[in-house]
């Protein structure tokens with residue numbers, strides 16, 4: 001019985017940690033540079049080198065990529081995964097998505113909005 005109680009408490013604690021998971025910037029950066037998110041051989045970094053063009057994405061509520069509207073940053077990320085990387089959309093509530101979003105949000109802190117430039121070659 002003790003073991004069972006311990007297990008229940010452990011599962012409870014782990015789910016609280018999972019809910020509170022806010023994403024890891026370093027892991028997000030690694031995914032951002034990883035061509036395995038898609039099948040086109042490109043990574044996010046191919047079109048957004050060091051986060052170029054995403055400096056304001058962490059603060060926006062609505063997005064417009066290639067003429068299509070996205071209502072959240074998760075939708076915008078998945079749009080680029082599916083359309084630009086020819087990959088499979090990530091679970092919007094999953095930890096990989098949380099990591100990528102954490103990385104994108106970290107860009108808004110560093111770069112002044114005026115430095116935003118259009119992306120070339122896409």
Ligand code: HEC
Nearest residue numbers: 042043044047056057063064065076077080081084085122
């Ligand atoms: C083939 C090129 C390409 C690749 C690869 C790519 N993107 Fe994009 N992305 C774009 C273009 C083009 C836009 C629209 C830019 C604009 O309107 O300023 C965009 C826009 C975005 C936006 C919205 C920015 C804003 O402020 O509106 C986000 C977020 C984004 N991309 C994330 C990603 C992520 C994450 C990846 C990797 C999974 C990725 N992109 C891969 C081309 C690409």
